[in-house]
Amino acid sequence: MTRSISVAVRRLAHAEGLPLPAYETADAAGMDLRAAVEAPLTLPPGGRALVPTGLMIALPPGFEAQVRPRSGLAAKFGVTVLNSPGTIDADYRGEVKVILVNLGAEPFVIARGERIAQMVVAPVTRAELTETDSLDATARGAGGFGSTGR
Numbered sequence: 001m002t003r004s005i006s007v008a009v010r011r012l013a014h015a016e017g018l019p020l021p022a023y024e025t026a027d028a029a030g031m032d033l034r035a036a037v038e039a040p041l042t043l044p045p046g047g048r049a050l051v052p053t054g055l056m057i058a059l060p061p062g063f064e065a066q067v068r069p070r071s072g073l074a075a076k077f078g079v080t081v082l083n084s085p086g087t088i089d090a091d092y093r094g095e096v097k098v099i100l101v102n103l104g105a106e107p108f109v110i111a112r113g114e115r116i117a118q119m120v121v122a123p124v125t126r127a128e129l130t131e132t133d134s135l136d137a138t139a140r141g142a143g144g145f146g147s148t149g150r
């Protein structure tokens with residue numbers, strides 16, 4: 001059973017006329033975010049842009065939102081979220097923006113209202129750090145970065 005929480009959303013003038021983010025299928029984890037650009041925006045190969053969504057949200061404390069790439073844009077065009085997953089903090093009240101990068105070979109044109117990324121709301125666990133001189137031993141130990149083979 002999927003949990004549901006209520007999240008207040010405020011629309012800025014440049015998002016007028018655009019659909020709100022929505023889950024595209026019955027059990028989708030992410031709601032697609034749309035580009036609130038006034039005019040088409042071209043990302044040259046290797047280029048990046050801070051793309052506005054025209055939306056501000058108020059997540060309840062104890063939750064975050066992750067801005068993740070859409071796999072179709074990544075697979076077909078090499079367009080992805082540069083800081084993936086972007087983190088929207090529960091106390092952030094600014095505009096949600098998407099840092100898109102074009103890792104493909106062709107220019108990528110972002111149209112107004114195009115679905116450019118997806119936002120996943122997730123619970124947050126905060127850690128209380130306890131400083132110590134020794135950590136418990138494990139089979140892995142300090143092995144990492146390919147220590148188990150390719």
Ligand SMILES: O=c1ccn([C@H]2C[C@H](O)[C@@H](COP(=O)(O)OP(=O)(O)OP(=O)(O)O)O2)c(=O)[nH]1
Pocket residue numbers: 067083085086087088089090092095096097098099
């Ligand atoms: O993809 C993103 C990532 C972040 N943000 C907003 C919401 C987030 O709460 C705030 C700060 O993000 P983050 O902590 O990742 O950035 P920072 O560089 O550490 O900035 P700050 O010093 O403001 O925390 O920016 C976005 O709109 N989109």
Ligand SMILES: [Mg+2]
Pocket residue numbers: none
């Ligand atoms: Mg920060």
